[in-house]
Amino acid sequence: MTRRYCSLPQQSAPAFAPGLAAERLGALVGGRRMWVNGTALHYYFFDADTDASVIPVPGTGETRRVPWAGAKEQRDVVRECFREWQDLGIGVMFAEVFDRREAELRIGFQLGDGSWSAVGRDALSMGANDRTMNLGWDLTEAGGRWTALHGIGHALGMQHEHQSPFAGVHWDDEAVYADLAGPPNHWSRDRTHFNILRKLDAAEANGSVWDPQSVMQFAFGPGLVLEPEHYHSGLYPPGSLSPADKEFVLRWYPPADPPAVLVPFRSAPLSLGPGGQADFAVEPPETRVYSVATFGESDSVVVVFEERDGEPRYLAGHDDGGTPHNTRIRVRLVKGRRYFVRVRLHSTWGSGETAVMCW
Structure with a gap:
């Protein structure tokens, strides 16, 4: 029997900061x-x-x-x-x-x-x-x-x-x-x-x-x-x-629950374990460039989507994994449109709480 095999492209291993737990x-x-x-x-x-x-x-x-x-x-x-x-x-x-x-x-x-x-x-x-x-x-x-x-x-x-x-x-x-x-x-x-x-x-x-x-x-x-x-x-x-x-x-990728509301200028706590995810909907009160950022000692990936024809379309994302800095995205949001902010936690590396905010 002829066996044809899938071959993955070889890529360099990611370079994380030394000394990570x-x-x-x-x-x-x-x-x-x-x-x-x-x-x-x-x-x-x-x-x-x-x-x-x-x-x-x-x-x-x-x-x-x-x-x-x-x-x-x-x-x-x-x-x-x-x-x-x-x-x-x-x-x-x-x-x-x-x-x-x-x-x-x-x-x-x-x-x-x-x-x-x-x-x-x-x-x-x-x-x-x-x-x-x-x-x-x-x-x-x-x-x-x-x-x-x-x-x-x-x-x-x-x-x-x-x-x-x-x-x-x-x-x-x-x-x-x-x-x-x-x-x-x-x-x-x-x-x-x-x-x-x-x-x-x-x-x-x-x-x-x-x-x-x-x-x-x-x-x-x-x-x-x-x-x-x-x-x-x-x-x-x-x-x-x-x-x-x-x-x-x-x-x-479990079936998604309805997103919580992320109100601009109001932080939302993230009570997540490793691999956990929090989903938020944002309806901007005005059209301008907003910042979306996480706070706390954690590694996370944050992605912002815009809803178009009932479907989330990617706008911007950032992964702060392995760095001492939090995720921060600057993205233009338009009044009258609906957006989703999705935060997935890799891990926490400190004792404090973590949160996300849009402002």
Whole structure:
């Protein structure tokens, strides 16, 4: 059986200030890629003739263009998979848009470039004309639906399950390198180590228990896994959302409660535990530039959305994680419009109270 694998883009590890307490550092590592709950994630499919990669033609000194656009049948599989995640009742919403400037997720279908995705908020660091996800083989064939569900899992902030430090998997390293070096993946040793053999930080894992049935778990053929011994003959997850997958996304993105009211010039206390979130609605009394800031010794991410056609649209955000400074955003709010301020707490590192204010 041909096994094609998702390859994550390699990015530098975040540089946090030295000397952070282990609990605080773990909260930052585990939460830095996760979206604030209540985010509307807009996805865009590349379709223009100019959306393409220019790659060299071996032995000729020439180049050719490989388009990023995908056929309707490919796009429909991805749409169905977005709906499957959405139908879990998660607090994050998905909406297709037809202007790439409005999209946090930009999806291409370049054949030969493999399948890969930015993980969670890493998508925001990629250029507005760049792909944040590529689905590089026919999604209508066997395993295609798994590819799309898996890629969306990454977009929600999930990591590869087989790299969990809780898995207790012992590999035949050289057999894994040899298997991935051959067709259809043709991976280098560095890519194989990064996507297969490297163990995640415990804070990055999707859960505290390994889930071999996860949609984020790769299938592996015989002889690659040495332990647990019963997987020596192969590991074959079903390619669908497992109960643990559903629990993970619902823990990070539960159904949203109605927001509290954040009155300008009046602070609102934040009684949150690590990973907790508070949501506020703001109706500005006048049109001008406002400041939105947190107070107290805490690491948090704050995002301001504007309601447009009943949907929250991103305006501004800031993550103060790992710094001695609080989050502060300056943003123009318009009288007569409704805004949402969402505050998610990574961790507290002092004994005082925390609060948010708009003024």
